[in-house]
Amino acid sequence: MNDAAPHTLLDYLLKATDYFKSRDVESPRLCAELLLAHLLDTTRIDIYLRFEEPLSAATIDAYRELIRRRGKHEPVAYIIGKREFYGRDFLVNKDVLIPRPETEHLVEAGLAGMGDNHSARVLDVGTGSGILACTFLAEREGWSAVALDISEQALAVASENATQLNVTDRIDLRQSDLCAALDEKEKFNLIVSNPPYIRKDEWDLLPHDVSDYEPRLALYGGEGGLEVLRPLLAQATRHLETGGLFLCEIGEEQGEAVSELARESGYTSISLENDYAGKPRMLRVGL
Numbered sequence: 001m002n003d004a005a006p007h008t009l010l011d012y013l014l015k016a017t018d019y020f021k022s023r024d025v026e027s028p029r030l031c032a033e034l035l036l037a038h039l040l041d042t043t044r045i046d047i048y049l050r051f052e053e054p055l056s057a058a059t060i061d062a063y064r065e066l067i068r069r070r071g072k073h074e075p076v077a078y079i080i081g082k083r084e085f086y087g088r089d090f091l092v093n094k095d096v097l098i099p100r101p102e103t104e105h106l107v108e109a110g111l112a113g114m115g116d117n118h119s120a121r122v123l124d125v126g127t128g129s130g131i132l133a134c135t136f137l138a139e140r141e142g143w144s145a146v147a148l149d150i151s152e153q154a155l156a157v158a159s160e161n162a163t164q165l166n167v168t169d170r171i172d173l174r175q176s177d178l179c180a181a182l183d184e185k186e187k188f189n190l191i192v193s194n195p196p197y198i199r200k201d202e203w204d205l206l207p208h209d210v211s212d213y214e215p216r217l218a219l220y221g222g223e224g225g226l227e228v229l230r231p232l233l234a235q236a237t238r239h240l241e242t243g244g245l246f247l248c249e250i251g252e253e254q255g256e257a258v259s260e261l262a263r264e265s266g267y268t269s270i271s272l273e274n275d276y277a278g279k280p281r282m283l284r285v286g287l
């Protein structure tokens, strides 16, 4: 940063970036750009075309406040209230997990796995912001979904996202401890879940951006990380159609343990799939 007082948009971007670096904020320049783009109601690309523009006093004050929050490691997605998932913006707040890019793998596998089934019934267990259920419905207009979450606050966010994506008439949101709110006879062609699976020892190593801000209920899987996965695998067998597909995100070291749990629960064709980084992060099972 040069010594002259900041004046242009670029000056403030550089200043924010330096501040984030001093606070050990990850991807400092990207954060500075995302927050400014949000304030100016524009895109990051547009910012690059406007480097020499001055910022108004009101924008400077508002930008300072957002920078202060990010400097305390509050995630950008919570500050700006949204995160992109599979090409669509989803509303997020502190009551829901911030969508992760690796979870898009479940969408791709689910869409491919259902092939030309034009009326698939989907079950999303632990829907959070609703990204999985809503994305399937937005991608396939003949599909319907039941989306479950134990958190009423998370379901409120999922409901807003369903409205935003125009899928409310095809989604049934229910508060439920795992599959408890399902009728014994309810069956699905596709079951998906990204359950909490962080182990106790991993929890202590999480970055502050995650452990201080994202809901523990969404992440923590108990001492060994399997406290939600174990009953989930057992319960989901009762609701999967014969010939159906159950896809579940798992921790990178859980492949062996969850494959064994899947065998014990009576699933067939059990396999693990790697994420884009080559780590086994998805369990794929059938019945």
Ligand SMILES: C[S@@+](CC[C@H](N)C(=O)[O-])C[C@H]1O[C@@H](n2cnc3c(N)ncnc32)[C@H](O)[C@@H]1O
Pocket: 096, 097, 098, 099, 100, 103, 125, 126, 127, 128, 129, 130, 131, 132, 148, 149, 150, 151, 154, 176, 177, 178, 179, 193, 194, 195, 196, 217, 218, 219, 228
């Ligand atoms: C890792 S988050 C996933 C959210 C969303 N599906 C996603 O992929 O971003 C796990 C979700 O499971 C929910 N959850 C935790 N325990 C649960 C339980 N026993 N029954 C139902 N939902 C549960 C949490 O509230 C949270 O929304």
